[in-house]
Amino acid sequence: MTRTILRPTGFVDAPFGHDGKVAGLAGGLLWFASVELIRLDDANCRAGAELVPVEGIEERFDDDMAKQWQRITTPRPPLQLGERTIPLDQPRVMGILNVTPDSFSDGGVHEDVDAAAMAGADMAGAGASILDIGGESTRPGATTVWEGDEIERVKPVVERLSRGGNAISIDTRKAAVMEAALAAGAHMVNDVSGLTWDERSLSVVAAANVPVCIMHAQGDPQTMQDKPTYDDVLVDVWLWLEDRFEAAINAGIAREKIILDPGIGFGKSLAHNLELMNGLAAFHGIGCPLLLGASRKRMIGALSNEAEADERLPGSIALALKAAEQGAQIVRVHDVPETMQALRVWRGLKDQALTPKI
Structure with missing residues (x-):
């Protein structure tokens, strides 16, 4: 057909x-x-x-x-993350908090629990609606972390920040880490493998009855940037996400708890990433909120004289605004205050346009 x-x-x-x-x-x-x-x-x-x-x-x-x-x-229903209700009628910011020694942009910065908790509190204070805590780098070339080490990294930070009333997402591919983080107070799962890496992950998320972000990635982090190939990247990713959406529904995950992410930088060339950004609005047809994570990614350096990760703030804001202009409900970023300021200006422009003139 x-x-x-x-x-x-x-x-x-x-x-x-x-x-x-x-x-x-x-x-x-x-x-x-x-x-x-x-x-x-x-x-x-x-x-x-x-x-x-x-x-x-x-x-x-x-x-x-x-x-x-x-x-x-159709309007997207709000996300319920613990006691926090997050409406999706305008773009929301998810703050990135990597408690890893080797993440591409902020590895080693938040390994200490106190430093991580303070950074998370600062992000929330600056306007982040969700804090996304990860204990395993999935940058290109990264190696897999044993689940015990990953749990040891994320659990105390999740406990500390959830006690402070923050909405917490756990960024992991592993079912055991999902379980440990949810038990420690996390309210959401963000899986870069789209719930495919661990065969238990679908059932864990379904049993927990929490929101989940299903992201597209081609290949494993160790090899995903070795000549990624698509027949048509927008169509291929759209169909893959639709298939994973259906798999999640069939596993018992409520459709209103599913979020989709096209996976910028995960098994994609610069041209692939740009095409996905330009076509982002098409993914609304699957019927879920969209999350866009392009903060500080390599595509920005490729377009700006190979700027290093800590020099990619302007490009990150440009991509966040491009996502907002196509209806993405969540942008996942490292630089929360700066992104919030950009989105507030964007919102001001929208509010003025929506003010009746007669």
Whole structure:
């Protein structure tokens, strides 16, 4: 059966005076006037694309397109992380807190529990809605960490920050680490393998009944940047995430608890990353909140004279704003105060555009 992927585009500042000509994106602050119809052939390869106006578009839908349209235009329910309710009607910031010796940007900075807890508290104070704590580097070339060591790294930090009332995500591929962190007070799982690395991870998340971020990655961190290849990166990642979404549902994970991440920098070339960023709005058709993690990543250095990781703040903010402009509900960043300031300015522009003129 041939399929068509819907990509919202043609964004407008406000819906006023455009009745029937624009549609709202996922209950957020964005409206769009056009849709790119990406047509696939029987082998799920791109066969063509067509740009069509929103007005009258539903007359062209088959059942699958109608389902995508409903998902694109339906508001996302808030995330419940412990006692914290996080609305997804505007972009939220997830602060990165790596308690590792070898992460690509901040390895060794937060190995001490007190230093990690202070850094997490600072991020929350600066406006981060979620703190994402990780004990294993998954940078290109990283080696696997034994789960016991990973638990030893993350558990005391999770305990300390969760006691402070923060919403905590555990960044791990391992079911045992998920269990230990959730028992210590974490409220969410963020798995760069999309719940594929550990065969128990699906059942652990389902039993815990917590939100989970399913991320796309091609290959293992040790080899993922060795000539990554796709037939069509946007289509391939879209179909893979849809498949993992269905696997999570079938495992008993509630659909309102699933978040999707296209996995910038995980088994992708610079061209792949740029294409995913440009096409990000298409992933709303799967029907989940979108998380975008591009902070300080290598693609920024590749576009700016090989700037080192600690010199990539401007590029990180540019990518966070690009994500916000396509409706991403969560941006995962190292530099929380700076990203929050950029998003507040973005929000101010949206608020002014949404102020009725008559």
